[in-house]
Amino acid sequence: MLQNNYFSDVDDLQLHFEHIINWKEIIDSYENGFTDAAKYRAGDERFATAPSSYDEAKEYYKTLLESVGEFAGKEIAPYVADLDRVGVQFKDGKVVFPEKLLEIVRKARDAGLQPTGFSRKYGGLGVPWSVRAFFSEILYRVDASVCIAIGCVNLAEIVEKNGSEELKDAWLPRLAAGEFACAMGLTEPDHGSDLPGLRTRATHKEGNIYLLNGTKRFITQGCGTGEIPAILLLLARTGNPGSGARGLSFFLVQSKDIQIAGIEKKMGLHCSPTCEVVLENTPGILIGEEGHGLVKHTMGMLNGARMGISQQGVGIAQAALGEAKKYASERIQFGKPIGTIPAVRKILRRMERETMAMRCLMLEGARAMDLYYFRGEHLKEKGATDRDLKSDVVLKYWERLASILTPISKFYCSESCVKIAGDAVQVHGGAGFTEDYDVSRIYRDSRITTIYDGTSQIQVNASIGGITTGMSNHGFLREYIDNEWSHFPTEETKLLSDAWDIYQELMGIYRELPASEDKEETADEIVWATARLLSGLLFYRSTLRIPEELRAERLSHVDEYNLDSLGYMEGLRARLRIKAASIQAV
CATH class of the missing domain: 1.10.540.10 (Acyl-CoA dehydrogenase/oxidase, N-terminal domain)
Structure with a gap:
């Protein structure tokens, strides 16, 4: 490295x-x-x-x-x-x-x-x-x-x-x-993304102490880290077996009270233990209220974790880009560094602009989290009630933006980092397929980002509703885009403007698809198009805030990125038109 x-x-x-x-x-x-x-x-x-x-x-x-x-x-x-x-x-x-x-x-x-x-x-x-x-x-x-x-x-x-204040003072x-590591204990052998079906059982003992019984799988760092023990934040059922999401509660469990049945042998992340955890009358401390474990507590933790995976995607992409650039500058073929060969130079430039655009999207998600999360916390400190928070217009705006950007960013940054890591292997040629270069590890480690903390398909499901309603005539996403666009000079945004026009058209076709199955089949492409539109918009916005002497080079990256997006959206529009026509013909 x-x-x-x-x-x-x-x-x-x-x-x-x-x-x-x-x-x-x-x-x-x-x-x-x-x-x-x-x-x-x-x-x-x-x-x-x-x-x-x-x-x-x-x-x-x-x-x-x-x-x-x-x-x-x-x-x-x-x-x-x-x-x-x-x-x-x-x-x-x-x-x-x-x-x-x-x-x-x-x-x-x-x-x-x-x-x-x-x-x-x-x-x-x-x-x-x-x-x-x-x-x-x-x-x-x-x-x-x-x-x-x-x-x-x-x-x-x-x-x-x-x-509670007592719990925070005791542990934080x-x-x-x-003194502790921390692990998130959600997945079970038979329940991954289907969290409402979890079977781990929590039985009340006394006060806020419960006894937990069950098995958790794919628990990162559930064993702690060497001599450092862990606390596990676990989801378990306090309601009856058929109570679904409302029967789930959130608990703090110490690693000294669990058994580690084994760890997974993984493609990547070789120094990160992925544990199977067995709970047998394991004491757990209730966090918050019974029955709020999934909707209120776990989803809040997952939103932060998913933003973390967006950051992981950008970090891995940057690692792949750095290693590819270094190798391309040092590897001599045909009497010159391979980075000067047009076909290789094209790959490197694509990797660079994609990483830059991903970073813009990821940091906008972090911005939305800042302007939503901490405003809410400060209002609560001043005595605001839940009703006050729900009626706060500014807070509601940033909360809605954060809820849209979190799954989109996780989906886009994780999928893109796998592609960029693959490009880095390609630049290395045969050497990239060996374990002699860091790019091999980078590629292997990239692959998990589209899977854990909610697969890409789960992120699509989490975001498509907000995108569809948000792009209605007076929808929130349209309002956000229009608000940003109002600050742009039109002479520099033709490619972005063309992409925006096509995007609006393909969203109209998508909304008119009559069958939910047809929509589900195309939803990932809609989310990808949305991510590229937002990334292109934010990428361009970034050029308005940097020193003038740096704008020309950055604008060239932005134009190339938006040209790629335009080509993707034209292809998606054509496919949606064909799909819609074939449905009408039946």
Whole structure:
């Protein structure tokens, strides 16, 4: 792997941080008038790192990202190939980790780089989603397994949002301090995406303690990390067997009270244990209220996890792009570097523009999370009721945008990263098919992104309804696009405008398809077209915020991206017309 500072060595990351992101709106939402700094001035040492101005906030965020970039490029990158070869092992009922991985996790903990998802009140770094997006992309770029080992603790942010004050005070400072890893325990042997059918049973014992019985499968880091135990956030049934989603509740379980039946032998992520967990009268602490486990708590955790997979997709794509560029500049064929050969140069340029567009979409999702999530939290701190929150127009706008962008971004960034990793293998030629180059590991690790935390097909199901209604005459998605478009100069957006016209036409054809089966069969293509339209729009918007001397090159990438999108949409429109005509002829 390249051994640089993984924050400062990517020009596009620097552009986003320094120019493209509107930090004022993010800081206003997250720092809430710099109230944490006021608490520090009042004597509360927990808020010692809290910024007291916009400049301090941006500098604090940048310092963190430079630190994690240096850590990724210097403390992790030299070892990832060996870690992948060694992997984790299951011996005598225990998961055995490579010592180097445990050393890296300890170093990350000691450097204070783990608790990105917790507020300063509980010992967290206290950063918004937009900063976490950079943070995660950097770590996923270097190695997905190591990133999971370091960052899995942040799944417990759902406890901060939904737990009682007693539960938060008891667990969150210890989690933020790195005393525990964290795992999400949803999937069972017979129930993956079909969460309402889960069978793991929780029986009330006393107070908020229940006894859990059942089996969970595909539980990442369920065993903890070496000497660091885990807490598992589990979904279990408190209602009767036929109660569906309303009978599910959310629990905190300690790894010392479970059995690990084994770990999966996987294509990739060799240093990330995927465990089968057995629960036998295992004590669990109820989080929130009975019956709210799926709709209120688990979906909230999944939204954050899915944004994390979007970031993973961009990070892996950036890793593949970096390795492909390096190899193409060093590999000499026909007396010149292969990167100068038009066919190879074409691949590299496509990889670059696709990665840049993915990053725009992913960071817009993080922005929506910031402007929705933290506004809601601050309103609740001021005593707002659920009714107040539901009637808040600004909050509702960003909540709706976040709910649309989360599944679209997860779908698009994961599917795209697999394609880009495949392109990187192609650039390496026969060498890419060997284990001698990091690109092999990158390609293998990319493949899981379209599967875990909800397959691409689940993301399509989660987003197609919002897209269809959102594109009605007065729909929310149309409003969002029109609002962004109103700031664009028309002379630079012809390709994007043509894509928008065709997109609206194909959406009209799609809505008129009479059979739900025909719509379901085409839904993935509609979501893909939507993702490309949004990415192209955001990619172009980014050119309006950067120094003038950099615009020409970026605009050329934007035009090429939107030309690709235009070709895709024309093809989809033709297919939909044929489908609609064949249905009418029957």
